[in-house]
Amino acid sequence: MKMLFRLIALGLLGVFALIAFSLSAPEAAFSAQPTLQPTETAAPLTTPTSVPTPPLLDLPEVDWEDVxxxxxxxxxxxxxxxxxxxxxxxxxxxxxxxxxxxxxxxxxxxxxxxxxxxxxxxxxxxxxxxxxxxxxxxxxxxxxxxxxxxxxxxxxxxxxxxxxxxxxxxxxxxxxxxxxxxxxxxxxxxxxxxxxxxxxxxxxxxxxxxxxxxxxxxxxxxxxxxxxxxxxxxxxxxxxxxxxxxxxxxxxxxxxxxxxxxxxxxxxxxxxxxxxxxxxxxxxxxxxRYMVTETRADGTRIVMLHYRDQADSPTDGTKVAMQYAVQALQIFNATFGEYPYAELVVAQNPTPSGVEFPGIIQIAERAWVQGNRFLEVVIAHEIGHQWFYALVGNNQVALPWIDESLTSYTEFVYFRAAYADPKVGEDYVDSFQQRYTNYLARGLPDLPLDLPVRSYVGISYGAIVYTKGPLFFVELER
CATH class of the missing domain: 2.60.40.1730 (tricorn interacting facor f3 domain)
Structure with a gap:
């Protein structure tokens, strides 16, 4: 179990190095934080579509009192x-x-x-x-x-x-x-x-x-x-x-x-x-391209949107993605209070990492494979956002640490609860500390947590908000 976790931690460290220090890293190495902009592999950019002003749409009246x-x-x-x-x-x-x-x-x-x-x-x-x-x-x-x-x-x-x-x-x-x-x-x-x-x-x-x-x-x-x-x-x-x-x-x-x-x-x-x-x-x-696979957990319908053209691949990650989503939802329900909504959507997507919305999370298409340990990390992170951002709101632009640092902390909560070996949770905290220490060792500024996004230039955003931040919440818990 410890070896499994170390594979995850090494993958995270590898991508942090890629983002922060412009070093090479294997394709399987990702970071739970939003990372690089994705490389476009579909059609080339088209000439922008010109849309003339259309006629007004037929828009029915609304009874606002009826909810x-x-x-x-x-x-x-x-x-x-x-x-x-x-x-x-x-x-x-x-x-x-x-x-x-x-x-x-x-x-x-x-x-x-x-x-x-x-x-x-x-x-x-x-x-x-x-x-x-x-x-x-x-x-x-x-x-x-x-x-x-x-x-x-x-x-x-x-x-x-x-x-x-x-x-x-x-x-x-x-x-x-x-x-x-x-x-x-x-x-x-x-x-x-x-x-x-x-x-x-x-x-x-x-x-x-x-x-x-x-x-x-x-x-x-x-x-x-x-x-x-x-x-x-x-x-x-x-x-x-x-x-x-x-x-x-x-x-x-x-x-x-x-x-x-x-x-x-x-x-x-x-x-x-x-x-x-x-x-x-x-x-x-x-x-x-999407097809739907679904299950239920704690009274919520979990809907997987995944690529039909990859469903028959022996490496398709839909089955394990569903397992991780169910487990994360159950752990966070027990820890933070019950997810109140009837549905939660997990969508394979061209994002390079993962992105959260209320009731929907996007997961990197390149991570959607069996054996890619980042898949578990990013699903736990984005489902954690259903509590911190979606339910408990904040100004994400002015104070990103409130939701992103808390949600990175929920990764630790997930791994501590998901695995019987207590070293898994301890090692996860160590991975935060190692990435933060590596950042400081390069002589880069140890910025405060409570700054707006634009105050973090380049790699400092990931290093401070996604590693120093969760370390604060771990210490607060202790």
Whole structure:
């Protein structure tokens, strides 16, 4: 057992060396932290698709007081918790995804915002994260209404911040409904932000794919920072989502929440109706390459999206990936409190490592093989994020250590509980210490933990947040 762990630890150390010190490392060596941008192996970049302004979509009215459908996304014991979030940020999104050959979204959304700031507001701020250099998409919002009145929004910070003026100031406790029509283009073959957003290898990874309400911080105002190219690019509050997504019938899709209705259309597309419980973001994965394998653990349906064209390979990692996911969910349920949602999706993906979203995790396609010990590490890490980031939120851009260091600590929690030999957990802590010591031995700065992402230049982000950080939490536990 100790030898098994040392193989994992050596793999992690090998990749940390690759990232931090530009040394060579074997292909099997990875790191649980987001690592290098992936090398594109699919089609070359295409000429960017030009999307003319489409007509306004047919967008039904929404009864915001009815949250019954959202309870379907929760495990029965947690269904009534949804009632507490009636006044949370609410999204109703209708979207159509086509391939031209880029991935093109034509969409509209209704958003209800209830002012809980304690102040009167004359402006709401939405983030168009897709327009940031970190994500590299092209989002255009071409129509905005506030309570049925057309308004002209303003754009700033590289078109990633959209200010929506309110015709009448919104008092504390009051609500307002907005309508937005928008398009989004993901350039085929352009994989950015660790693979969390893009259309690569025939896989659509959609996060930050809709205009998102920013966070209003008392005494400061709306959060409008431009995220760093490294680290997580967004900062959001919990909300309730209903999404109607139409895409070609050959695409297999999984989303945050649960799909409660499926409709086949005469034009060869399928429309999926998805609802969530209280979640911090909405994301989905879609590909014609995917097939589904599923099981249940502790009352949650675990859905594996994995490549159909690799399923018959003797090295396919789906079976062991499922084992690791079940084990991680059970350990963290017992340690941190029960995962409240009805589903958890684990998706094979072109990411170089792993990325988390509420109810969905992406796992590196190159790690999805039997015998690759990093597969266990990254699944444990990303499932740990379902507690730290997804349930317990923080500003991931300003204080990345709160979720990333805690989640790296959950790797130790996982290995300590998953293996009978107590040395496994001890050796895992030693691996954090060794990577941190190696970093310092090069004379590199021992930066504080509580800095924003952009303050960590190059290798310092991984060394401080992903090794020094979990060591702090281990000591805190002791």
């Amino acid at each position: 019954g459908a959202h309870k379907k996304a929760m495990k029965p014991a947690f269904a009534d918790d949804v009632d507490r979030f009636v006044d949370a940020n609410r999204y109703f999104i209708v979207a159509r995804l086509s391939f031209e050959p880029d991935a093109v979204f034509r969409a509209a959304q209704r958003v209800r915002f209830t002012n809980r700031t304690g102040e009167a507001l004359d402006l709401l701020v939405f983030r168009l994260y897709a327009n940031t250099p970190a994500l590299g998409g092209r989002m255009n919002v071409h129509h905005v209404e506030v309570n049925g009145v057309k308004v002209e929004p303003s754009l700033s910070n590289l078109r990633s911040v959209m200010g929506v003026p309110l015709p009448v100031p919104l008092q504390d406790g009051e609500s307002v409904e907005l309508r937005m029509d928008f398009t989004l283009v993901m350039t085929r073959g352009l994989n950015t932000s660790y693979g969390r957003f893009g259309y690569v290898n025939d896989v659509v990874s959609a996060t930050a794919w809709y205009p998102t309400l920013s966070v209003y911080e008392p005494g400061i105002g709306w959060w409008t920072d431009l995220p760093s190219p490294q680290g997580d690019p967004s900062y959001t509050e919990i909300g309730l989502y209903e999404v109607q997504l139409t895409l070609p019938a050959e695409m297999v899709v999984a989303m945050s929440g649960v799909i409660v209705e499926t409709r086949r259309n005469a034009d060869g597309t399928i429309t999926y109706r998805d609802v969530t419980g209280p979640m911090r973001d909405h994301a989905f994965q879609a590909s014609k």
